[in-house]
Amino acid sequence: MSHPDGRLTDDLDPHDRGPQDACGVFGVWAPGEEVSKLTYFGLYALQHRGQESAGIAVSDGQRIVVYKDMGLVSQVFDESALNSLRGGIAVGHCRYSTTGSPVWENAQPTFRSNDRGGGLALGHNGNLINTAELAKGVDPAELTATSDTEVLTALLAAHDDHRVEDAAAELLPRVKGAFSLVFMDEHTLYGARDPQGIRPLVLGRLESGWVLASETAALDIVGATFIREIEPGELIAVDASGLRSRRFAPAKPKGCLFEYVYLARPDTTIAGRGVHATRVEVGRRLARQSPAEADLVIPVPESGTPAAIGYAEASGIPYAQGLVKNSYVGRTFIQPSQTIRQLGIRLKLNPLRDIIGGKRLVVVDDSIVRGNTQRSLVRMLREAGAAEVHVRISSPPVMWPCFYGIDFATKAELIAGNLGHDEIRASIGADSLAYVALDQLVEATTIPSDRLCRACFDGVYPIEVPDSERGKFLLEEAEPHRPDPDGVARLAGGVGAADALSRP
Known part of the structure; x- marks a missing residue:
C-alpha cells in the first residue's frame, strides 16, 4: 500500500484505503521571518502524514489567528492567505483523523481563548486513550469539536491562574496515550512528547529562531539545523528569553516501529539513523531470510523501493522498475463506474510489459493489511506476462489495530488476523x-x-487501552459528521478575526 500523495493505497484503486497515517505537526518561533510561509513549507514536507485537512496559527504578539480548511496543504493555502498570516510565532498541522470525524470543526490547530484575553492554539500528532475521562473536566457546551485535541486545548486554556507552561506541566502527566504536541500562546512556542515517545518530534535551529516538527525532513525543507529529538516526557518552551526544558514525566521509550516500515519519509532520520538506510537493510535481511529463484526484483513504488534495493543487493538478483506509478492521483477524483472497474482500471500503477514479460519476479512491498493491493497487483503482473510472482514483505504480518495514532483497519479486517x-x-x-x-x-x-512499540505486529500494547476508548467517534453521540461541501476556508482566532473567509 502507500500514501495518498503518490504511494499506493490499499488497492490499485485508492478508494479501498490502507492504514492512514498519524498527523504532521510543525512549529516555529522566528520573529522577523515569514513564519506562515516557513510553516507552509514544513507542512508540505509532512503532507504524507495527513491529507484530510491543514491549518496554520500565527501570533503577532497581540492575538492569534488560525486559518484552516479541509484538503491538502496546497489546496488550503495560497499566497494571499499566507500573506495575511503575519507574526513571529506559528504552529501548523496536517491531519488524518484518529479521534473525531473528518470535518472542519475537527481540523487543527485548535484554538481556545481564555478569561485573561489571550488565546491558545494547538496541534496534535497521536491519539489519546483516556479522552473520555479527560472530557469530564470540560463543560460539554464549551466543546466545538469532537476530537481529543479539542479536549486537550480546552483543559490547557482553562488554567487562567497559571502560565500556559505551568498549566501544561500540571495537565500532561494526567494525559495517557500517544501525543506529540506543538502549541502556542501570543508570546511563546511550546512542544511536548508523551512519556513513551510513541510519535516523533524533533527540534531544529534557524539562524533567527527555533523549529519543532514531526520529522527531520521538515527541518531540511526550511533550512533548519537538526539539534535533537524532543525526549519522551519532555516539555519545552521557546520565547524571547530563549529555549527552556522541563520534564513532566519519567521517560519510558516506546517509539513506533511502523514509522520505520511506512509512516516516515525515507529522507527522515530517527534516532540518528536514516529511514532509507533502515529500509534497505530490512530488504537485505529479507533476502537472506526468504530467498527466491527469480530473474528480477521489482518494488511496489514508492514505499517498497528501498527494501527492494536491499533485497536485490543481498540476493544478487537484478533490480528493475517493473511498475510505473501515476504520481498525480490524489485523495479526491472521479469515482469510476462499476463497468470501468470491471475493465481493470489502474489508477496508480501500470506494468512495464517488456520488462516483466516471461520473467520470474520478486515483488517487494512494505506491508499487507487487507490483501487487496497484493491480490490486484499479482493478477495485473500475470496478465502482463510474468511467469512467476514471489511476494516479499518488508514488515511482519499486521495482526493488531493501532490505538496510538495510526488508523489501521479493525482486527476483523486485517487479513493476517x-x-x-x-x-x-x-x-x-x-x-x-x-x-x-x-x-x-x-x-x-x-x-x-x-x-x-511493536503492538501492530505482536499485540503487546505499551499503554493499556480501555474498551471504552477504542472508538474513533467516541465523543460523537450521533452519526459521524460529513465534511461541509461548500469549500469555505475559515479564519478564526483572537480579537478582530473573521468568522469565515471564502477562498477565491
Whole structure:
C-alpha cells in the first residue's frame, strides 16, 4: 500500500484505503521571518502524514489567528492567505483523523481563548486513550469539536491562574496515550512528547529562531539545523528569553516501529539513523531470510523501493522498475463506474510489459493489511506476462489495530488476523509469500527491542487501552459528521478575526 500523495493505497484503486497515517505537526518561533510561509513549507514536507485537512496559527504578539480548511496543504493555502498570516510565532498541522470525524470543526490547530484575553492554539500528532475521562473536566457546551485535541486545548486554556507552561506541566502527566504536541500562546512556542515517545518530534535551529516538527525532513525543507529529538516526557518552551526544558514525566521509550516500515519519509532520520538506510537493510535481511529463484526484483513504488534495493543487493538478483506509478492521483477524483472497474482500471500503477514479460519476479512491498493491493497487483503482473510472482514483505504480518495514532483497519479486517500464511498466499495468488521476521526488522532499526512499540505486529500494547476508548467517534453521540461541501476556508482566532473567509 502507500500514501495518498503518490504511494499506493490499499488497492490499485485508492478508494479501498490502507492504514492512514498519524498527523504532521510543525512549529516555529522566528520573529522577523515569514513564519506562515516557513510553516507552509514544513507542512508540505509532512503532507504524507495527513491529507484530510491543514491549518496554520500565527501570533503577532497581540492575538492569534488560525486559518484552516479541509484538503491538502496546497489546496488550503495560497499566497494571499499566507500573506495575511503575519507574526513571529506559528504552529501548523496536517491531519488524518484518529479521534473525531473528518470535518472542519475537527481540523487543527485548535484554538481556545481564555478569561485573561489571550488565546491558545494547538496541534496534535497521536491519539489519546483516556479522552473520555479527560472530557469530564470540560463543560460539554464549551466543546466545538469532537476530537481529543479539542479536549486537550480546552483543559490547557482553562488554567487562567497559571502560565500556559505551568498549566501544561500540571495537565500532561494526567494525559495517557500517544501525543506529540506543538502549541502556542501570543508570546511563546511550546512542544511536548508523551512519556513513551510513541510519535516523533524533533527540534531544529534557524539562524533567527527555533523549529519543532514531526520529522527531520521538515527541518531540511526550511533550512533548519537538526539539534535533537524532543525526549519522551519532555516539555519545552521557546520565547524571547530563549529555549527552556522541563520534564513532566519519567521517560519510558516506546517509539513506533511502523514509522520505520511506512509512516516516515525515507529522507527522515530517527534516532540518528536514516529511514532509507533502515529500509534497505530490512530488504537485505529479507533476502537472506526468504530467498527466491527469480530473474528480477521489482518494488511496489514508492514505499517498497528501498527494501527492494536491499533485497536485490543481498540476493544478487537484478533490480528493475517493473511498475510505473501515476504520481498525480490524489485523495479526491472521479469515482469510476462499476463497468470501468470491471475493465481493470489502474489508477496508480501500470506494468512495464517488456520488462516483466516471461520473467520470474520478486515483488517487494512494505506491508499487507487487507490483501487487496497484493491480490490486484499479482493478477495485473500475470496478465502482463510474468511467469512467476514471489511476494516479499518488508514488515511482519499486521495482526493488531493501532490505538496510538495510526488508523489501521479493525482486527476483523486485517487479513493476517484471520487467515494463516498459506491461506494469505492463496488469497493473493502469489507463487510464494514471505514476511521479514520481527526480530530482523527490529535489528535493522538499531533500536533496542524494549524501546519500540511493536503492538501492530505482536499485540503487546505499551499503554493499556480501555474498551471504552477504542472508538474513533467516541465523543460523537450521533452519526459521524460529513465534511461541509461548500469549500469555505475559515479564519478564526483572537480579537478582530473573521468568522469565515471564502477562498477565491
